Amino acid sequence: MGLEEYKGVYVFAQQVDNELSGIAFELLGKAKELASDLGTDVTAVLIGSDVKGLTDELAEYGADKVIVVDDPELKEYRTEPYAHALSSVINEYKPEIVLVGATAIGRDLGPRVSARVQTGLTADCTVLEIGDFPINAIPGQEDKQKHNQLLMTRPAFGGNTIATIACPDNRPQMATVRPGVMQKIEPVKGAKAEVIEYNPGFTPNNKYVEILDIVKDLSDTVDIMDAKILVSGGRGVGSKENFAMLQDLADVIGGTVSCSRAVVDNGWMPKELQVGQTGKTVRPNVYFAIGISGAIQHTAGMEESDIIVAINKDETAPIFDVADYGIVGDLNKIVPKLTEALKEV
Numbered sequence: 630m631g632l633e634e635y636k637g638v639y640v641f642a643q644q645v646d647n648e649l650s651g652i653a654f655e656l657l658g659k660a661k662e663l664a665s666d667l668g669t670d671v672t673a674v675l676i677g678s679d680v681k682g683l684t685d686e687l688a689e690y691g692a693d694k695v696i697v698v699d700d701p702e703l704k705e706y707r708t709e710p711y712a713h714a715l716s717s718v719i720n721e722y723k724p725e726i727v728l729v730g731a732t733a734i735g736r737d738l739g740p741r742v743s744a745r746v747q748t749g750l751t752a753d754c755t756v757l758e759i760g761d762f763p764i765n766a767i768p769g770q771e772d773k774q775k776h777n778q779l780l781m782t783r784p785a786f787g788g789n790t791i792a793t794i795a796c797p798d799n800r801p802q803m804a805t806v807r808p809g810v811m812q813k814i815e816p817v818k819g820a821k822a823e824v825i826e827y828n829p830g831f832t833p834n835n836k837y838v839e840i841l842d843i844v845k846d847l848s849d850t851v852d853i854m855d856a857k858i859l860v861s862g863g864r865g866v867g868s869k870e871n872f873a874m875l876q877d878l879a880d881v882i883g884g885t886v887s888c889s890r891a892v893v894d895n896g897w898m899p900k901e902l903q904v905g906q907t908g909k910t911v912r913p914n915v916y917f918a919i920g921i922s923g924a925i926q927h928t929a930g931m932e933e934s935d936i937i938v939a940i941n942k943d944e945t946a947p948i949f950d951v952a953d954y955g956i957v958g959d960l961n962k963i964v965p966k967l968t969e970a971l972k973e974v
């Protein structure tokens with residue numbers, strides 16, 4: 630089968646407890662853009678148990694078709710049955726591009742599926758576009774350049790370089806995509822998709838893992854990826870106790886506290902509050918960077934914020950290069966004053 634017979638941009642529409650994850654909408658937004666460049670359509674692959682009720686929502690966010698794999702075996706995410714379901718869909722329908730979120734589920738699922746369907750996978754992408762590969766052909770060898778390839782860009786070598794990767798000789802082209810980076814589209818109320826039910830069949834071989842119990846995180850903290858205002862602290866905050874000062878500021882302005890990796894490594898804050906390359910990518914309306922130097926691995930996760938306010942005693946700190954507003958000085962003096970001032974507003 631020739632590569633040109635693979636058609637369409639497919640999105641793994643991740644759901645948990647029959648609720649679509651934010652990444653599903655973000656991937657659909659990007660898929661729509663790629664599909665329009667290729668002159669093709671967008672298909673969401675919805676895998677779960679009793680999930681047919683979610684197809685309209687996927688249509689509203691950009692899916693032209695939804696392939697539903699619905700089976701009681703698929704109630705909770707487990708590697709084997711999900712990998713079997715998604716790779717069977719790919720083998721049956723032959724998509725040109727498959728996008729999976731770089732979530733805990735997607736990072737587990739994507740590589741297994743790519744190995745099963747014998748193609749490559751570029752992990753943790755932050756930019757996806759359609760273009761020529763090689764991007765700059767050697768003069769005189771332009772005829773060897775392949776057109777309409779998925780160019781997948783991701784940070785490499787600890788974020789110190791950016792690599793653009795293509796998969797010119799295999800299909801589908803597969804990528805996992807970092808959550809919080811792609812933009813979802815405005816939903817089109819009442820939009821409908823063609824719904825295709827597909828059952829690849831489940832055998833006992835698909836049941837290597839049995840779920841005995843699910844323990845939910847019952848903390849009432851806001852996910853930093855959903856927060857509109859983040860008050861983020863770095864090593865410069867000095868101690869776990871000093872984060873109370875950032876919490877006071879956050880309380881006054883309706884914000885959520887987040888942090889740099891140095892803070893997590895010091896044990897001052899839990900990992901789920903970490904912003905950056907190995908933490909979460911955030912895009913709040915306002916991001917306060919307090920006592921954070923602005924290492925590239927940190928800014929990779931927050932530079933798309935609408936407004937960045939940096940407070941740092943070192944006027945040469947790289948955080949000021951990405952900040953919209955900067956205050957040079959001791960955070961121990963500035964933060965309480967700022968909190969008091971904002972109480973008045």
Ligand code: FAD
Binds near residue numbers: 930
């Ligand atoms: P520092 O670099 O120590 O900066 C502290 C800042 O506080 C300084 O600029 C200082 O001037 C200022 N300061 C000190 N005292 C005060 C004061 N009293 N008032 C005002 N300012 C003060 N980092 C992340 O954050 N997220 C990631 O996801 C991440 N992933 C990584 C992945 C890899 C592979 C690697 C190699 C590194 C990663 N890092 C990540 C680490 C990153 O390189 C930096 O080491 C880290 O971001 C530094 O954290 P920081 O800015 O809090 O601390």
